[in-house]
Amino acid sequence: xxxxxxxxxxxxxxxxxxxxxxxESSRDAKSSSSVTLTNCGRRVTYDKVPERVVTNDVxxxxxxxxxxxEDRMAGFAMPDEKGDLRGVPWKDGYEKTTxxxxxxxxxxIVLDARADLVFAGWNYGFREDGGFTPDALEKLGIPxxxxxxxxxxxxxxxxxxxxxxxxxxxxxxxxxGRLFGVEKRAAALIADFKRxxxxxxxxxxxxxxxxxVFLYDSGxxxxxTSGRYAAPEQIITEAGGVNVMHDLADSWARVGWETVVQRDxxxxxxxxxxxxxxxxxxxxxxxxxxxxxxxxxxxxxxxxLDYADLVESPRNPSAIARLGxxxxxxPAGR
Numbered sequence: 175x176x177x178x179x180x181x182x183x184x185x186x187x188x189x190x191x192x193x194x195x196x197x198e199s200s201r202d203a204k205s206s207s208s209v210t211l212t213n214c215g216r217r218v219t220y221d222k223v224p225e226r227v228v229t230n231d232v233x234x235x236x237x238x239x240x241x242x243x244e245d246r247m248a249g250f251a252m253p254d255e256k257g258d259l260r261g262v263p264w265k266d267g268y269e270k271t272t273x274x275x276x277x278x279x280x281x282x283i284v285l286d287a288r289a290d291l292v293f294a295g296w297n298y299g300f301r302e303d304g305g306f307t308p309d310a311l312e313k314l315g316i317p318x319x320x321x322x323x324x325x326x327x328x329x330x331x332x333x334x335x336x337x338x339x340x341x342x343x344x345x346x347x348x349x350x351g352r353l354f355g356v357e358k359r360a361a362a363l364i365a366d367f368k369r370x371x372x373x374x375x376x377x378x379x380x381x382x383x384x385x386x387v388f389l390y391d392s393g394x395x396x397x398x399t400s401g402r403y404a405a406p407e408q409i410i411t412e413a414g415g416v417n418v419m420h421d422l423a424d425s426w427a428r429v430g431w432e433t434v435v436q437r438d439x440x441x442x443x444x445x446x447x448x449x450x451x452x453x454x455x456x457x458x459x460x461x462x463x464x465x466x467x468x469x470x471x472x473x474x475x476x477x478x479l480d481y482a483d484l485v486e487s488p489r490n491p492s493a494i495a496r497l498g499x500x501x502x503x504x505p506a507g508r
Contacts, residue, residue, distance in 0.1 A: 211349045214325035215336060220317055220353060224291035230279050230299030233487030234321055237346060238293070239267030240363060240488040241356055248287040249274035251299070263488075279306060284316060295321030296334055297426075298485075319353075322346050323404060323425060323486035334425040335403020340371070340412070343405075343486050363488070370491040371412050374498040378414030383506045387415040388439035388470065389484070390455065392448070394462075396428045405486050406443070409479075413498035415441065431464050441504060442470040443497065447481030475504060 210219045226248035229235040235250040240263075249272035262268075275283050279299045284292055292311055294300050298321055300307055308318035322342035324334050337345070344364050351360025378384070389406040391398040400406035401422030410417045418437040419429065442459060446452035456476050465471045477500050483493035 209353050211319075211352060213349065214320045214322065218317075218319075220291075222290075223354060224317070226287065226289050227291045227293055228274065228279065228284055228287050228289040230292075230294035231485070232482045233485040233489075234293055234295065234298060235271075236262075236264050236267075236482070236487050236489070237350065239264035241347065241350055241354065241359055243350070243354055243356070244270050246354060247271045248289050251275035251277070251279045251283065253277070278304075280304075281306065281310065281314065284311065285314065289316055291317050291319060293319045293321070295324030296326060298324050300324075319349070321486060327403070327423075329423055333423065333427070335401070335423075337403075339403065339405040339408045339486060340367075340490065343367075343488075343490060346486070367488075367491045371494055374414070374495050375412055377502065378412075378498060379502070379506070384414055384416050385440040385475075385501055385504045386418050386437065387441045387443055387501075388418050388434055388437070389443050389445065390459065391426070391445040392450065392455070393428065394458065396430060397434060398426065398428050400484070401425060401427055404484075405490055406445075406484050409484065409490060409493050409497060410443070412494045414501045415497070431462075435464055435468060438469050440469045440473075440475060441501065442476045443484075444476060444478040445481055445484050446478040452478035 208219050208221050209223075210217055212218075223246075225246055227238065227243070227246050228248050229238055229250045231252050235252065238244065238247060244267040251274050254276045272287075274287055278301075279292070279294060292299070292308075300318075300320065308320060311318050322337065322345050323339060325336045327333055327336050335342075344367075347360045347364055348357075351357040387410045389400040389410070391400070399419050399422075400417065401424040402417065402420045403423070404425035407417050407420065418434070418439045422429070444452045444455045444459075446455075456478070459465060459476060460471060460474065462471075470476060477497070479493050479497065480489075483489050483496075
């Protein structure tokens with residue numbers, strides 16, 4: 175699904191390594207102790223601490239940076255439509271880590287990097303077409319870790335998501351903390367994220383006053399949006415809104431415009447990334463005739479968040495705070 179993003183935002187937490195915090199050293203890379211983790215419902219054993227990790231996409235890469243693990247990375251893959259990284263908390267991580275590809279990961283890239291772990295997700299690097307899968311890498315002797323937000327859930331061949339999105343974020347941070355011996359760092363980061371989110375939740379309106387929100391990623395004939403297993407679900411909920419696509423048992427999927435019109439969202443959140451700018455997406459939404467009577471369009475209540483805010487990443491708490499501030503300006507009762 176996701177191959178592009180725009181970066182942004184302020185420092186999320188004092189515990190993030192990009193913010194200059196002092197953190198513990200990761201486990202000795204030569205340790206022979208194996209670690210067994212639960213990933214996408216499977217028990218997976220890693221025989222050693224990885225030293226040459228290859229990551230795919232912004233959220234996954236920044237999970238490693240947030241835990242101070244750039245020294246364990248052989249490189250990352252992501253498109254060059256990345257926006258300006260100079261202001262992100264993990265600027266140093268990007269500067270210290272090799273940019274391996276501005277396209278999709280391949281077996282050749284991973285082998286050339288001498289990777290001993292590939293950290294990616296389904297449709298965030300891993301894909302059946304082209305054969306870049308954890309099973310294929312295992313045959314090459316290369317272990318994998320799958321982003322929990324992207325886990326296949328068995329509801330259909332392509333549907334993803336096995337737990338609430340923030341739980342997925344915390345699960346991955348906890349697992350990575352165990353794998354790399356930085357459990358305290360992971361626990362501190364999770365605690366700080368929960369504290370930030372609790373502050374926003376305390377200021378959110380009561381249930382009856384929560385505005386309904388539609389997440390618009392892309393698409394003109396049929397919009398690409400977020401169901402209840404992708405990060406926007408809880409970003410919207412914790413910010414004080416209601417995701418109008420909560421009943422969609424998937425992470426990211428296409429729906430029909432008629433569904434959007436019927437559910438009449440009071441706010442539309444644009445996912446800002448790629449060749450079509452957020453302003454161009456906004457202009458389309460405002461000019462698209464079938465949406466003219468939708469509350470968010472009539473009242474021009476359209477706001478954008480960056481791609482990196484809206485996939486599982488350490489930027490999620492900051493996105494919740496910013497969206498929460500916007501939603502508190504929306505009058506109750508449309």
